[in-house]
Amino acid sequence: MNTQKSQNAFKEAKKVIPGGVDSPVRAFKSVGGTPIFIEKGEGAYLQDIDGNKYIDFLQSWGPLIFGHCDQDIEKAVIKAVQKGLSFGAPTTVETELAKEICELFDDIDKIRFVSSGTEAVMSAIRLARGYTRRDDIVKFEGCYHGHSDSLLVQAGSGAVTFGSPSSPGVPADFTKHTLLAKYNDIKSVEKCFQNSNNIACVIIEPIAGNMGLIPAEEEFLQSLRELCNKNGTLLIFDEVMSGFRASIKGSRKFTKVNPDIVTFGKVIGGGMPVGAFASSAKIMNELSPDGPIYQAGTLSGNPVAMNAGLASIKKIKNNPRIYDELEKKAIKLTEGFKEYAKDNDITLQTSVRGSMFSFFFNENPVKNFDDALKSDTKMFASFHSKMLQNGVYFACSQFETNFISTVIDNNTIENVLNISKKIFNELKNGR
Ligand SMILES: *Cc1c(COP(=O)(O)O)cnc(C)c1O
Numbered sequence: 139m140n141t142q143k144s145q146n147a148f149k150e151a152k153k154v155i156p157g158g159v160d161s162p163v164r165a166f167k168s169v170g171g172t173p174i175f176i177e178k179g180e181g182a183y184l185q186d187i188d189g190n191k192y193i194d195f196l197q198s199w200g201p202l203i204f205g206h207c208d209q210d211i212e213k214a215v216i217k218a219v220q221k222g223l224s225f226g227a228p229t230t231v232e233t234e235l236a237k238e239i240c241e242l243f244d245d246i247d248k249i250r251f252v253s254s255g256t257e258a259v260m261s262a263i264r265l266a267r268g269y270t271r272r273d274d275i276v277k278f279e280g281c282y283h284g285h286s287d288s289l290l291v292q293a294g295s296g297a298v299t300f301g302s303p304s305s306p307g308v309p310a311d312f313t314k315h316t317l318l319a320k321y322n323d324i325k326s327v328e329k330c331f332q333n334s335n336n337i338a339c340v341i342i343e344p345i346a347g348n349m350g351l352i353p354a355e356e357e358f359l360q361s362l363r364e365l366c367n368k369n370g371t372l373l374i375f376d377e378v379m380s381g382f383r384a385s386i387k388g389s390r391k392f393t394k395v396n397p398d399i400v401t402f403g404k405v406i407g408g409g410m411p412v413g414a415f416a417s418s419a420k421i422m423n424e425l426s427p428d429g430p431i432y433q434a435g436t437l438s439g440n441p442v443a444m445n446a447g448l449a450s451i452k453k454i455k456n457n458p459r460i461y462d463e464l465e466k467k468a469i470k471l472t473e474g475f476k477e478y479a480k481d482n483d484i485t486l487q488t489s490v491r492g493s494m495f496s497f498f499f500n501e502n503p504v505k506n507f508d509d510a511l512k513s514d515t516k517m518f519a520s521f522h523s524k525m526l527q528n529g530v531y532f533a534c535s536q537f538e539t540n541f542i543s544t545v546i547d548n549n550t551i552e553n554v555l556n557i558s559k560k561i562f563n564e565l566k567n568g569r
Pocket of ligand 1: 380
């Protein structure tokens with residue numbers, strides 16, 4: 139496979155863009171090699187600038203549940219573009235999308251749109267702090283909630299890959315209110331509550347996707363809910379990744395626990411930059427301009443992005459059965475991987491939630507960040523680059539989640555499995 143043009147493009151990019159990329163994980167540092175520069179997407183496939191085609195299991199890190207260039211979303215976007223790109227004034231499509239989402243969840247009355255997941259979570263945290271008039275927050279090791287200051291503490295994939303769990307440029311004073319707990323370990327959360335009676339919120343990815351895919355255990359989430367209730371602390375579900383991905387209701391198909399605030403991103407924009415945070419009317423009414431808690435955005439609720447999101451969410455609501463089909467395909471793929479790996483004395487741990495899936499090169503079950511870190515990242519890197527050379531595009535880190543889109547059919551899965559069979563054998567033989 140010739141990737142000369144991508145290699146040249148990367149060299150050029152590095153001259154004018156730090157590391158040649160606008161988001162660090164794209165640089166392929168954790169798997170070696172150089173990133174593929176994309177020319178275009180088409181259904182289940184990516185095409186790079188050298189003309190190579192790849193089956194895409196990344197789907198822009200999640201948003202493209204219907205694959206590339208979905209006709210319904212594309213049409214909605216083009217129609218919106220022709221009416222003007224941005225007004226900085228209300229449009230009815232915002233209300234329409236808000237209604238579609240509020241309808242799905244009993245505990246969500248109101249939602250506000252922003253332009254990224256980072257912004258959604260940052261705003262949700264401010265809302266929780268403003269509402270409770272408390273300062274401290276609890277987050278979990280390995281969960282990623284965007285790159286805002288107080289959340290860039292043990293933040294999963296990108297941050298781990300570079301061995302900098304937090305970052306220079308974030309004053310210690312800003313993170314001293316961030317308490318860390320262990321995923322799926324309620325005792326570690328109890329300790330946080332013993333150390334502080336000033337906890338505004340506990341934020342969690344109820345289906346963690348940024349240390350590889352690690353679902354929270356139901357019992358753990360229930361205890362978390364009880365602990366929050368007892369302490370007058372708000373529970374925030376960060377469903378920027380799992381929202382409309384794990385199921386039409388995100389994590390809620392898998393847990394009975396309801397959060398106080400939820401954040402969305404990725405699929406909610408259908409491929410355009412959209413984030414959102416939502417809650418009960420009582421909490422949301424504290425936001426400016428109704429309440430005192432300030433939050434704003436020049437391009438928030440951008441009409442082109444909102445139309446992409448609306449087309450995406452409507453299509454999902456019209457086809458609620460896609461998730462069962464997606465999950466079946468994800469299971470077929472991961473179980474196949476596991477079997478071919480085992481044939482070559484390699485142990486894989488796999489996890490699937492709807493259209494999300496992970497495979498860890500790991501001897502033992504993976505339930506938290508420490509477990510995930512024990513994975514054989516060298517072997518993952520080798521697997522990743524061999525798959526890539528064979529035209530299969532997976533997330534470029536052991537600590538990221540992969541995605542199935544509706545345009546990936548069973549034949550494609552079988553082709554990928556056949557390719558993997560050969561590759562697991564090569565891995566065993568150290569080739
Ligand atoms: C991707 C992600 C974010 C950040 O979203 P951006 O759009 O990249 O800012 C936050 N939380 C979770 C769980 C995510 O997966």
